[in-house]
Amino acid sequence: MIFSSILFLYFFLPVFMGIYGLAKPKHRAKALALGSCFFTAWENPWGLINLAVSGICAYIGGILIYNFRENRRKSGAAMIICAAVNAAMLVFFSYSGYDRTSLIGAALGRDTVLPFSAFGVSVYTLHSISYCADIYRGSLEPDIKFSCVFSYTAFIPSMVCGPVVRYKELSESLKAPRITSGKLSDGILLFMFGLFEKTAVSDRLGFLWKDMTSAGAESMQLETAWLGLLIFGFWFYFEFLGFSHMARGFALMLGFELKPNFKLPFTEKTIIGFASSFNISLNRWAKDYIYDSFTKNKDSRVINSAKLLLCAAAVGLWYGTGVNFILWSVFTALLILAESGLKNILSRIPSAVRFIMTQLSVLLSWSVLSGKDLHSTFGYIRALFRLEAVSGGDTVWYWLKSSFVLIVLCMLLASPLMKLLNSKLRDLKFDVISFSKPMIILALLILCTAFMVSGNGKAAFAF
Template sequence: MTFGVENVAGFEIGKIMSENSLVFSSLEFLFRFLPVFLVIFYLTPVKYRKIVLFISSILMYACGEPQFVLLLLACTALNFLIGRNMRTDPESPCPHSRWRHKKQRKWLLLALATDVGVLAFFKIGNAADSNILLPLGISFYTFKMISYQMDVYRGKAEAAGSFWIFGSYICMFPQLTSGPIMRYGDAQDSLEAPRCTPQQFEEGLRLLVIGLGAKVLLADKLGLLWNDIQTIGFESISTPLAWLGAFTYSLQLYFDFEGYSLMAVGIGMMIGLPYIKNFNQPYMAVSVSDFWRRWHMTLGSWFRDYVYIPMGGNRKGLPRLVLNLCVVWLLTGLWHGGSVNFLVWGITVGVFVILEKLIYGKWLSRHSVLSHVYVWIIIPLTWVIFAVTSLKDLGIYFGRLFPFFGVGETLNPGDVFKYLSMYWWLLLGGIFFCIPAVSVWFNRHKRKWYGYALVLVIFWAAVYQLSNAANNPFMYFRF
């Protein structure tokens, strides 16, 4: 599918775009869309680069989701207008009057009702009726809109004075489909006059390649084992293979999503946006709470700043703390999807977080080795709930994880050895790259000749793999 928009800054950008342009780990994106975009972007005068970014992002989205591009544009335009109406004029006689505050609150409520309503309609509607399609990236761009309105209302950010700046913030293609969820205040200056130093461009390119390697060389390969387990049927796998599947899916999801985040942040840095940390060695966590402080950090900070703290956080007593955590994790589950398994997943994670707060969190902090074992058992179990959408299949899988329930019958008791012989090197590689010492070593040596050589090897290995395999979209695209 091509998009018939031609002659943008002298280039026929529409002719090189198709559905695969949305997927960073595709040859079309890496060798057609991205190079042409960067050439156009840097040939354009600085003050017009935000326009190039906005138009390119909309064209890219339209190629993959043509039926929802008008929804994205309408939500963007409406939030821009609401933000302008909430803006306080410092030259007015009473810029902070009670009347002005009431007016701002009305505009804020309108924005929240619209953004939450649109998100809820598609999330719940898609879960209830498969004919209602879920717009790509809606969970991410609506959260950016909500955070923008909240920050403008609270006075933490100035309302955008230019639609091009606001449109670029909401729709920028590096973050549009799967985040990270950047705050407007962090991006405003970079979008007004996008500039990039050679050092920043180099670091962005390095992150892009590392993210590509994590996705193509680790996540996609680990996904083959999970696909094999699904093909066999959950009721027929052995207990060891069920546990191996849970661990494998946990690693696959991590390298898939962190790979995307690194690529998104890297591309952003290549056009002058600031670095955003979205993961911090989550599998080195010592508790479930600690894990979620390290995993998808921009989503966690969003719920903290716009839900948990406004509800009172931990400042209003124990019952209120428990209620606040329940609400946050219920909403986190709903954010990922409207189907029942996501609600169960959110509630389950919330229960462990609450238990750690109330009962055994201090005990975990005193037993380092056991706390790591605890995380590597509990987190994969929660990811199984996340991965298996059918409650019936979920019950069967847990019956195989814990066979004393007597669910299912193993067809091949030695099946785990077959798959370990095929995937042991990938599993060891996945665990190896979860170790903080690996990233510490790389950051220390990344500007040495062998650091550059390593990045080049990762790039060409990933490209070779892409040229010989079907394209696999990122897992978080479905949210």
């Protein structure tokens, strides 16, 4: 059960919101904790074991780290144990049915490692580690209420694929979450907009991408390969963007305000700008808890580069266990390092040219994720630079006509146009947004329901 399913939209969400709304504010953290358990158990009851271990590890580990704060050796040992337990669960329980193309499958030499996956493990393990790390660093004191710590660790809106939040961002609200009519209506609208991005945009792009690559890269023309790469990049982006908006909308309905996880990355003129505005919470987590955990050395470019590549590998593992995900993330890190080294030269290039160079580099980076394994990935990369004609290959015009409307929609949604339009409407004396909000929500509900019924509604990428 994920956010983009009929079951969640018409059963879990209204029932849970009813129970949560009727509960007294001081008891809503317990309602969140119970809802998280049900949400996890629906996917696989065995996943409750991992969820409980992560929550208990955060609660007890945080108390031990704080009590041993005068003894750095014992405090550090407790921190290492907490991080190691959560990291082990993240690596071994993120996905069921590892194959030989994944690092774990390749290392163990068998097709299946574990019989089940733990839903949400890629998020609540990071929450558990950050909670203990903040206590270890002295920037946070442990909460004595287990329900608050557990409901943060297993924060329902973040369970599918983030955003990853800090305990300090939710601690005050968790004590007694308040639901207001304004937050509720804004949250519903944001959730429905994210659901539209997932079901009407991302899923359609996914179906189109699978059709384009069904015959293999060997029969693909150069122009078609580049068009397919654009479609794949938008698919990857709107998949995560849609779930991020649904998470923020769901959280707002519950009385929590989460920061945006994406800030128009396709408008950036630098690779660094693109990376810093794409899945912001995950990249910030990697910087704060991996990069900054090592000894700081501002003068050593080699050490800092190694730290960045290590962070990139960790981020790649979060997206998936396949080697492709790690190579994609490391490739992006190498582009960042190259851009940093050439910043004096690049600063002399006109901004319009830098924008084109950045977007082409990002577009090329998607090719690393294009295949299910390295063989198919390299085959697609070869198609991108194939100069000879391919007989019998599908022409780019057929796929361009098939995807034109969808690509234009993606460009509009990925541009600042929607944000600008929203700002202009709010500046009017007559509040158009508030007046039309019920009609927009109803229209999106009907449209998204139709798409969910016709499609599978599942997450295209494993989280």
